[in-house]
Amino acid sequence: MADTKGAGQELSRRQALTAAGLVAVAVPLATRRQAPALVRRAGIAGAPGPEQVHVQFGADAASQVAVSWAAPAAVSRPRLRLGGASSGHGLEVQAEERTYTEALTGETVFTYHARLDRLHPDTHYVYEVLNDGATPVSGMFRTGPRGRSRGFRFTSFGDQAIPAPVGLGLGPWTANAGFIVPAVERLDPLFNLFNGDLAYANLSDVPVETWASYFNNNARSAANRPWMPCAGNHENEVGNGPQGYLSYQTRFELPDNGSDEFRGNWYAFTVGPIRVISLNNDDVCLQDGGFSAFRRDNVPNYVSDGDNPYIIGYSSGEQMGFLERELARARRSGEIDWIIVCMHQVSMSSAHFNGADLGIRQNWLPLFDRYGVDLVVAGHEHHFERSFPVRGTLPGSALLTPAPQGTDRHLMDTSAGTVHMIIGGGGHSTPTPVSDFDKPHDGVLITSVGPGSPQVQHPTITTTEPAPWSAYRDLKTPYGFASFDVVPSEPGGTTSITVTHYGAELGSPVYSRRDQFVMRKPLGRHDSHDRLAGAATTS
Ligand SMILES: [Fe+2]
Ligand SMILES: [Fe+2]
8 A cells, every 4th residue: 555645745945944943852861870971072084974763753743753863973963954755955954962871881872863843744755864974874754644634554563673693692683583674664654663672682781782783674664664662671771761761762752742751651643543652561560571680690780779670650650641641632633533552561462471461451451441442552472463352351350351342353343442462573583482372262461470679580470361352363473563554534434444464484584464354443533432531530
């Protein structure tokens, strides 16, 4: 469903000048380990150039985009030149420099972010990023359509890692972490939702190199279309900032969530008739997923600095408040037909891998029900599985097991409930083994954790449960991603998203179609949601 309509639209000179004034004004992120500001700038001759280039949407995908990159040393006059698809790079935007110091190695990482505003909807742009003395690096992006004006495609997966080992090879890697990039790119999606566990740098002895490998591998696609992330448990690099997210927060330029402290950890954006909400589940998950024995043993002053990767409850309800406000606003809007949540850990799983997390059921699912979230994309479990629409819980279920609404696995009405997808086969070297799946479709749930400390990972305590919510799972191809073809308006007053899962074997670059289903719902608002939303409170 690649669509080049609007490719000829370009910035007028006046519009370009207007956009030129809209340079990033992001709040620098602070950390107790931040290096002093005495930074040697690279000389003009032989200056390092931009690398790790990637694009992100702003809160309004039709008009706001940010381009981010990194450099191995501080550079002079980092900037972006913007143009239309067939015009030169006439507009220049200064980039903001943001740095952090990696707690494990003491390296300072230099990142650059150029924010663009007042762009035209549904329009191709080309850009170059550069600094004094460096060869420019070029890319392109397309802004989102306005409202229901046209259909588009997006893709999604999580748990990628990197395509080749770095350092001691402690972090996960596979060839598929490389193969998935051109496979996604071939489908020409408007954007990609990345469901957490990006580089797994928290397991690496060379985390800065790991991140560089991750971004340079993905730039083949992420420099040309937004790869919009959520933070998974492996983005928690204990020692890098209070919750370990300082690297993630510094490297991405994500829509503002109103919080300086938690900037980027959760956010939302609108693309066409969809409101996407990205969450950080470690705030509510029971499992101790951010623990890294390597960092415990090697981050200087780990004990004396009080480093602690177990961060459940860290936002003290701030994320919950954001989520409820976003959901209520989206549900009130006459222009939003689909609410999609991108998050990492899962609320249902039928594999004895990590298991689902009761904390998500307790905190998020009542809100998803109340405001009628249509779709959740997640990862963490390293396989593909999807649910029927779910709403409420099975009668009398102490485990809050979600209740399926419908039994048709090919056509689902999400006005009846939320479809959950696990798309965790991005490239990690440990896919969920087939032997980990229960028969027939028993769910696995983390209900609590055992004793632990900052030095000893809390063990998970799991139980099994019925899984009537499970609609489909792929037990054959461990690697894959999903594409979503959005039709904003259909004859008869409906809107639909056709979902296709592409799977590949280990070591194979061939991603073939494995599963397909359609989500369809009536256009417009729904009385049940409005009534419930009007009475909503969080507890
Ligand atoms: Fe993972
Ligand atoms: Fe994970």
